[in-house]
Amino acid sequence: xAKDKGPRRPRAEAPRGFRDDFGAEVAExxxxxxxxxxxxxxxxxxPLETPAIETxxxxxxxLPDVDRPHDGVFAWTEEDGGPWIALRYDLTAPLARVAAxxxxxxxxxxxxxxxxxxxxxxxxxxxxxxxxTQCDADTVGAPSVAADAEICAMLSDxxxxxxxxxxxxxxxxxxxxxxxxxxxxxxxxxxxxxxxHAEARGIVLRAIDKLDRLGxxxxxxxxxxxxxxxxxxxxxxxxxxxxxxxxxxxxxDARGATAAETCARLRALVGASALGCDGVAELxxxxxxxxxxxxxxxxxxxxxxxxxxxxxxxxxVFEAELTFEILDEKGRPKQFGSVAGGGRYDDLxxxxxxxxxxxxxxxxxVDRLLAALRAKGRLAGAIPxxxxxxxxxxxxxxxxxxxxxxxxxxxxRAEVYLGNPRNFGNQLKYxxxxxxxxxxIQGEDEAARGVVQIKDLALGARIAQDASLEEWKAQPAQSExxxxxxxxxxxxxxxx
Amino acid sequence: xAKDKGPRRPRAEAPRGFRDDFGAEVAExxxxxxxxxxxxxxxxxxPLETPAIETxxxxxxxLPDVDRPHDGVFAWTEEDGGPWIALRYDLTAPLARVAAxxxxxxxxxxxxxxxxxxxxxxxxxxxxxxxxTQCDADTVGAPSVAADAEICAMLSDxxxxxxxxxxxxxxxxxxxxxxxxxxxxxxxxxxxxxxxHAEARGIVLRAIDKLDRLGxxxxxxxxxxxxxxxxxxxxxxxxxxxxxxxxxxxxxDARGATAAETCARLRALVGASALGCDGVAELxxxxxxxxxxxxxxxxxxxxxxxxxxxxxxxxxVFEAELTFEILDEKGRPKQFGSVAGGGRYDDLxxxxxxxxxxxxxxxxxVDRLLAALRAKGRLAGAIPxxxxxxxxxxxxxxxxxxxxxxxxxxxxRAEVYLGNPRNFGNQLKYxxxxxxxxxxIQGEDEAARGVVQIKDLALGARIAQDASLEEWKAQPAQSExxxxxxxxxxxxxxxx
Numbered sequence: 001x002a003k004d005k006g007p008r009r010p011r012a013e014a015p016r017g018f019r020d021d022f023g024a025e026v027a028e029x030x031x032x033x034x035x036x037x038x039x040x041x042x043x044x045x046x047p048l049e050t051p052a053i054e055t056x057x058x059x060x061x062x063l064p065d066v067d068r069p070h071d072g073v074f075a076w077t078e079e080d081g082g083p084w085i086a087l088r089y090d091l092t093a094p095l096a097r098v099a100a101x102x103x104x105x106x107x108x109x110x111x112x113x114x115x116x117x118x119x120x121x122x123x124x125x126x127x128x129x130x131x132x133t134q135c136d137a138d139t140v141g142a143p144s145v146a147a148d149a150e151i152c153a154m155l156s157d158x159x160x161x162x163x164x165x166x167x168x169x170x171x172x173x174x175x176x177x178x179x180x181x182x183x184x185x186x187x188x189x190x191x192x193x194x195x196x197h198a199e200a201r202g203i204v205l206r207a208i209d210k211l212d213r214l215g216x217x218x219x220x221x222x223x224x225x226x227x228x229x230x231x232x233x234x235x236x237x238x239x240x241x242x243x244x245x246x247x248x249x250x251x252x253d254a255r256g257a258t259a260a261e262t263c264a265r266l267r268a269l270v271g272a273s274a275l276g277c278d279g280v281a282e283l284x285x286x287x288x289x290x291x292x293x294x295x296x297x298x299x300x301x302x303x304x305x306x307x308x309x310x311x312x313x314x315x316x317v318f319e320a321e322l323t324f325e326i327l328d329e330k331g332r333p334k335q336f337g338s339v340a341g342g343g344r345y346d347d348l349x350x351x352x353x354x355x356x357x358x359x360x361x362x363x364x365x366v367d368r369l370l371a372a373l374r375a376k377g378r379l380a381g382a383i384p385x386x387x388x389x390x391x392x393x394x395x396x397x398x399x400x401x402x403x404x405x406x407x408x409x410x411x412x413r414a415e416v417y418l419g420n421p422r423n424f425g426n427q428l429k430y431x432x433x434x435x436x437x438x439x440x441i442q443g444e445d446e447a448a449r450g451v452v453q454i455k456d457l458a459l460g461a462r463i464a465q466d467a468s469l470e471e472w473k474a475q476p477a478q479s480e481x482x483x484x485x486x487x488x489x490x491x492x493x494x495x496x
Numbered sequence: 497x498a499k500d501k502g503p504r505r506p507r508a509e510a511p512r513g514f515r516d517d518f519g520a521e522v523a524e525x526x527x528x529x530x531x532x533x534x535x536x537x538x539x540x541x542x543p544l545e546t547p548a549i550e551t552x553x554x555x556x557x558x559l560p561d562v563d564r565p566h567d568g569v570f571a572w573t574e575e576d577g578g579p580w581i582a583l584r585y586d587l588t589a590p591l592a593r594v595a596a597x598x599x600x601x602x603x604x605x606x607x608x609x610x611x612x613x614x615x616x617x618x619x620x621x622x623x624x625x626x627x628x629t630q631c632d633a634d635t636v637g638a639p640s641v642a643a644d645a646e647i648c649a650m651l652s653d654x655x656x657x658x659x660x661x662x663x664x665x666x667x668x669x670x671x672x673x674x675x676x677x678x679x680x681x682x683x684x685x686x687x688x689x690x691x692x693h694a695e696a697r698g699i700v701l702r703a704i705d706k707l708d709r710l711g712x713x714x715x716x717x718x719x720x721x722x723x724x725x726x727x728x729x730x731x732x733x734x735x736x737x738x739x740x741x742x743x744x745x746x747x748x749d750a751r752g753a754t755a756a757e758t759c760a761r762l763r764a765l766v767g768a769s770a771l772g773c774d775g776v777a778e779l780x781x782x783x784x785x786x787x788x789x790x791x792x793x794x795x796x797x798x799x800x801x802x803x804x805x806x807x808x809x810x811x812x813v814f815e816a817e818l819t820f821e822i823l824d825e826k827g828r829p830k831q832f833g834s835v836a837g838g839g840r841y842d843d844l845x846x847x848x849x850x851x852x853x854x855x856x857x858x859x860x861x862v863d864r865l866l867a868a869l870r871a872k873g874r875l876a877g878a879i880p881x882x883x884x885x886x887x888x889x890x891x892x893x894x895x896x897x898x899x900x901x902x903x904x905x906x907x908x909r910a911e912v913y914l915g916n917p918r919n920f921g922n923q924l925k926y927x928x929x930x931x932x933x934x935x936x937i938q939g940e941d942e943a944a945r946g947v948v949q950i951k952d953l954a955l956g957a958r959i960a961q962d963a964s965l966e967e968w969k970a971q972p973a974q975s976e977x978x979x980x981x982x983x984x985x986x987x988x989x990x991x992x
Binding site: 009010011012013014015018019020021022023025026027029030041042043044046047048049050051052053054055057058060074076078083085087097098100101102107108109111117119121130131139141142143144146147149150153288289292293351352353354383386388394397398399401402405408411412413414415416417418419420430433434 | 505506507508509510511514515516517518519521522523525526537538539540542543544545546547548549550551553554556570572574579581583593594596597598603604605607613615617626627635637638639640642643645646649784785788789847848849850879882884890893894895897898901904907908909910911912913914915916926929930
């Protein structure tokens with residue numbers, strides 16, 4: 001029989017799909033955000049912080065998987081008939097709202113960066129969380145693709161600044177206008193009647209976005225009749241004819257050895273489509289600007305297979321991918337994949353104002369970048385522990401606090417042991433637990449003589465591993481110094 | 497007649513009670529958080545980041561105004577019968593959950609700091625927002641009030657570190673045990689039967705917490721029959737007899753000239769109450785520890801009128817107040833008031849585990865601190881603008897980008913103008929708008945000669961104000977330098 005006496009206790013758990021970050025995890029993320037913000041700042045971008053909550057109306061429905069039952073957003077209403085509000089699912093939708101709201105006050109163009117959590121009401125899975133950190137930079141009000149080129153160059157700088165060496169990443173650039181030109185050439189888009197075939201084009205877009213995961217044959221199936229996955233589930237296809245599908249697949253395969261070659265192939269594919277030709281010209285401009293600044297194909301390439309799932313992109317799109325392999329949960333090597341992406345979205349502000357405002361930007365997935373650096377062993381994984389002042393005599397807490405204060409005034413991280421001081425072994429175990437570089441000890445005898453014992457814990461750990469009995473007895477890891485020399489003695493240990 | 501043609505547009509507004517922070521506001525908050533985190537770190541506190549969302553069950557109901565219709569929390573459920581989840585309303589409740597969930601893995605005592613937004617579903621008002629930033633430090637697992645004394649000392653250090661000079665703030669310390677001892681002495685608390693009079697004690701607690709706002713007579717009214725405010729609304733009173741109310745009011749007035757005097761008065765008030773005597777002894781210990789570290793009454797004082805509204809405090813409570821005056825919305829001088837507070841809450845972790853875990857901590861209201869510094873003119877109010885490279889010839893964007901890149905590589909914030917370049921005046925207006933220290937100009941002629949024009953915009957602004965026509969014509973604010981000297985020339989301007 002189940003007991004149910006006493007008050008019911010809440011479960012001590014974060015909700016499913018949410019996680020807690022401790023110590024080094026927090027410090028590493030902060031360091032990365034600071035580094036990225038530094039790059040954005042040098043490029044002239046200004047910080048913006050919008051609230052976590054927006055009206056659902058203002059956020060709009062821009063998440064890619066339109067066929068999902070829930071729409072991916074945490075949303076609720078406070079009262080019957082009151083407005084629905086929601087947690088932001090990205091940093092772009094709030095920017096569009098801000099650009100509309102403050103359009104008469106902001107500089108134009110407005111370069112802004114933003115960083116912080118976003119929330120997705122999605123099914124959590126391994127490594128998939130419902131809150132994660134984005135770090136975005138966007139330029140609002142710049143019609144020229146020079147703004148897109150700048151974002152791509154800055155993204156490359158960002159990746160190198162946070163510790164991804166050149167060669168370990170690639171920024172891939174494409175253009176939605178070219179894709180639409182290809183759709184036009186395939187008879188899937190009539191510029192005079194853009195609503196016709198809109199649904200099929202949506203399926204094409206999402207199919208191409210899954211190229212990495214489904215491969216060429218999977219995408220091809222989605223362009224035609226549809227696709228049955230391993231579990232037997234069927235995803236509806238776009239219903240393209242073979243000839244139409246050939247044109248789209250040709251687009252995916254159009255990447256040449258050089259930007260010029262890629263553009264030539266694309267120009268052939270889009271044929272007479274004015275939109276398509278415009279898109280190819282934009283790609284040529286971007287490639288030329290980047291080459292002139294030495295962002296060569298070792299950093300940034302044109303790649304028609306990148307489309308980005310989001311429906312709101314209207315021009316250039318880009319994606320940064322880490323090219324090294326890591327081990328997956330089952331120990332198999334796999335490509336790390338995408339860590340950042342973005343593109344031009346000239347119609348998002350128009351939702352509010354009715355007027356087109358050109359905008360382009362990038363979103364860096366900071367948590368994924370951190371996971372990549374962690375997987376490669378490129379993060380420290382710890383923050384330096386404090387010097388621990390132990391408590392030998394609990395009536396003399398004020399003296400121990402004074403020692404800690406003296407160390408801190410010298411810029412040294414220090415704390416007094418605040419657990420039950422009776423068991424001294426527990427105090428040293430605690431100091432180990434905290435990765436303390438040193439422990440300070442002052443009992444009655446030392447206090448009378450005006451000295452302290454300093455235990456070099458790092459050295460002590462090394463000796464404990466390797467030392468002979470004689471060495472152990474010699475205890476070089478513990479030394480006695482006058483109280484007045486405390487700071488100097490600790491500094492010597494920290495400098496080792 | 498109202499027009500309702502065309503698609504309905506969403507309103508470009510943040511929800512009521514939420515605000516957007518731009519540029520300097522974001523930078524100033526970040527700088528303050530970094531400074532506070534630095535102090536916490538030196539004291540041995542480790543960072544923790546919990547998600548914005550917790551189960552409502554785990555958060556519990558700890559907000560002070562229990563009589564409010566909504567309970568002050570943004571909460572919702574995703575499905576019928578599913579768990580209710582909520583946005584955290586402070587950083588303490590999530591810490592209690594973490595301390596319970598990871599109790600076998602965390603060091604003990606566990607010193608942690610946390611910073612970030614919290615949300616309150618309250619009626620917004622002037623200066624009252626529904627999302628604001630807290631920056632907390634707590635020690636979990638330290639039973640001794642030495643931990644409370646440490647938090648008070650650290651809070652004092654924090655305030656001075658962020659730019660509140662000594663004398664402009666005061667940390668006031670009290671002890672809930674003493675208040676409960678006073679209640680016992682007044683016949684409002686029977687330690688053997690704590691549920692009796694619990695409601696009246698709650699009213700007393702909230703009444704005392706309103707001393708600043710209602711004054712002595714208002715509090716006195718709430719202790720007795722109740723109080724009618726200016727609008728005619730009646731707040732129910734605790735129903736104390738005059739004799740009982742005298743004891744409570746005596747407690748509020750017990751502050752003496754020294755800590756010893758205050759403690760002596762309190763000891764008289766609590767009489768035979770064991771809890772009360774224990775509380776007075778704790779205050780004596782805290783006062784002794786702080787005095788030994790020279791945190792005298794110019795920084796930290798014992799003050800029985802501080803109780804803190806939250807029901808979960810079990811021992812020492814503290815509050816930091818700014819003592820200078822600012823002007824209110826109507827231009828009248830007023831005390832700035834509380835910017836931080838905290839105390840000991842030994843029962844919060846017990847909610848989850850059934851076992852008492854001692855805990856104490858402080859929460860710093862960063863947005864209020866920033867408002868105070870802003871009101872005193874102690875914040876810069878701007879971030880340094882970028883050097884703006886203007887566009888004279890739009891076919892030469894690559895050259896302009898190269899100039900900006902050169903400046904950035906030298907550590908100088910720089911950007912290319914990305915608006916429509918046709919109207920050069922607009923480019924200079926933009927540079928002014930951005931508070932650019934300099935604008936770089938290179939037309940056809942300059943390009944042919946391998947030089948650039950550099951416009952010193954700060955100097956230019958000064959000249960425009962003061963100069964005679966001759967000085968204006970001499971244009972000392974604009975100079976021509978070889979392209980190779982660009983960085984040095986800009987550095988000279990920045991150094992002015």
